[in-house]
Every structure is written in structure tokens, then in C-alpha cells.
Amino acid sequence: MTEVDVGVRQNMPYFKIGIFLLPPSGVLPLHNHPQMTVFSKLLFGTMHIKAYDWVDDVTSSSTPKADSSEREGHEKGTISVRLAKLKVNSEFTAPCNTSILYPTDGGNMHCFTASTSCAVLDVLGPPYCDPEGRHCQYYRTHPFANFSAEDKQLPDDEKITEYAWLEEIDKPAGLSVVGALYNGPKIVEK
Template identity: 45%
Template sequence: MKIEASLVEKKRDTDIVKKKTCRKTKRPPVLRMPMALQKLFVACQDVFKGPGTVPPPRDVQKLSHILDSMQPGDVGLSRNLPFFKPKNVVQGTPRVNYTTIYQCENFSLCIFFLPPTAVLPLHNHPEMTVFSKLLLGSMHIKAYDWVGPVKSDDSMLSSQWKLARLKADRVFTAPCNTSVLYPTSGGNIHAFTAITPCAFLDVIGPPYSKADGRDCTYYRDLPYSAFSDGASRMGKEDDCYGWLEEIEMPKDLKMDGVEYWGPPIIETRRAFR
């Protein structure tokens, strides 16, 4: 009986020690996978088929739906970051930062950071389909699409100026829906001007490639009336058009690539389907 009592006592002491140990031992935090970003990545693998292709409407809707639901935290951003709470006023032309989350032959995922008053001047996206999601801040977007050849007798109009239709000219504030542009429509030529510190995610397919003829071209614009000699040819639609001239990359455009510190992407086609 003494032996049995001793064993019972010993077992009780052991159980008490286990309970205390369990209470003191903290489990390591469970790391959440970047579900939204990973879902976007896998969708891009399916949607973008390479140069010379444009995603069909169903795939455009699929990607837009994913991007519309994405939050700044899905790519590691927060309003508490120093970038979004600048203490000093930047002198001169503010620099634009960008980071590449992922890039392959078929598509790229990039984030652009614009401090207040920073400008990405009018530029095009040749042979590309672009999804732009404003994640934080407010910016003014001006966008054009080319119009077919226009006959004109204006002596001021040179072959360097081409007619374009205005697709957007207003302020966007996050959160807002994703903007989609196509190789020849949707505002393929656009400019961004930051009103507040802002960040936007660009999904581009296929990405820029100078070697493959997809280099960025810059433009300056003038209102349609600039070459009308005071006579309106578009009538009430004058404000819906503009003249664009190709220019060299603006010298005051300053862009810096920075390292991506957000959630990683898992390169697998099976995950998160």
C-alpha cells in the first residue's frame, strides 16, 4: 500500500509540473501567409499568356476582383510608415520610388511610391495590359487614347503632334476600384500627380522590355483648341481631346528602385487555387 501511495503521489507531482510548464511555455506565433498577394500571383500565372496577347474579359474581371479587395497590408504597407508621414518639405522635384515584387517574361508586379506633388509624366504602355490599384493616398490621373489619323489644314499642326481622346482627368482616393488599360484603349497613355503621399500597385502583362520593342515613351500634351486657330472642329467635345507630342524622358524625373520588404510570393502553381 505504501508503494502504491508513493506512486500516486509521484504521478500527482508530475502532473502538476506538466501543467505549470504548459502555462509558462508560449507557443511560437503562427505566421499568416500572404493570401491575397499569393492569390493574385497565381491568377497572373493563369491570365497572362505572354507578348502579343490580351486577357479576355472574364480574366480581366477575375484579376480586377482580386485587386479590388486587396489592402495595403497585403503587400506590407501601413499608414504608419514614415513615408506616409513626412516631417520635412522636399525641395525641388520629389523623387519617385518603386519596388518590384515579382517579374517574369509574362507579367510583373510593382509598387510605386509618390511623395506629395511628385509626378509620373505622360507615358505609354506599348502592347501591354495594365491593372493599377491605388493602395494609399490621393492622386490626380490624366489618361489618353490615340485617335485615328485626322486631316487638318492648320499650319501650326506638325506631324509630331497626334490627336488623342481624353479618358480620365480627375482625382482618385484610396480605397477605390482597380483601373484597367489595354494596348490601344482604356487610357494607355497616362500621367500621375500625387496630392498626398500615395502608393499604387501595378500589374503589367507583359512587362516593359526594350529588347522586345516595349520601351516607355514620354509625351507632353496641349488642349485641342491649341491648334484650332480659334475655330472648333469637335464642337462641344473639344474638352474630350488633346494633342500629344513625343518627348525625351523629362530630366527632372527622378526614380529610385528600393528593395521589397513585404510578404514573399511562393512560386508554385498549385498553392492557393
């Protein structure tokens, strides 16, 4: 067996590391990491994290039950939404445990809101890659009550507030993520 047989090559990037610096009240909007595993570590500061996982076998009529302020900027009619369950809705202060986001579990769609100046170290594997279907998507949330679920009834004991409909949107205007190459000491295998 060779590297070609398993779809890897020597120069293939297996992961990417990023550090996100947010000022007080700074927001990294609701986004995802498709087909990726992400290790996140809050390095300093305090931030609120709200994260969702998809509910796989539920679709929507995609027609809002009623017009609402959530629908600003939309024409009347249908929009494409998908049901997600709230996984995390908490404030974290460094030092705290590292979180792990898996492709389908752990809060893969998430939003960071800085309570104080803060920094988050992310290790993404494999990294974003548009040709391979791993591109960042952004979402707008809609309350569960705004749409009806066609394929599945939620269990009676579930809290409706733990669910939201997510609508894919364009990258939010004004969002700027600036990348830079690592220029520190060389990382070598031992």
C-alpha cells in the same frame, strides 16, 4: 503544337509588378504602356489621374496655328503630334476600384499627380521590353486648338476640351524611377 509555335518560352517574363511611391505633389509624367495591359491599384493616399487614348484616324499638319507658351523650347516650324481623347480626368482616394489599361483603350497614356503621399501597385503584362517595341514614351500635351486635324472632322457635339495633341518627348529631366528586386516570401503555384 509547342511553345515555340505560339511564341512563348518557359523563362519568358509574362508580367512585372511595380509599386510607385509619390510624395505630396509628386508627379509621374504623361507616359504610355505600348502593347501592354496594366492593372493599377491605388494602395493608399489621394492622386489625380489624367489619361488619354489615341484617336486612330487623325493626323495633324504638325504646324502650330500660333506660337504659344506651350511651344517653349521648340524651334519655329513643325513638330510631330498625334490626337488623343481624354479618357479620365479625376481625383481618386484609396480604397477605390482597380483600373485596367488596355493597349488601345482605358487611358493608356496617363499622368499621376499625388495630392497626398500615395502608393500605386501596377501589374504590367507583358513588361516593358525595348527590343520588342515596348518602351516607355513620354508626352507633352498641346490644346486641340493649336493644330488642325487633316484627316477627320470631329463630331459637332464633341467637346473640344476632351481632345489634346500629344507630342512625344525625351524622358523628363529629373525623373527618377528606381527599381528593386522582390525579396519577400517565395511565390509558389498551388
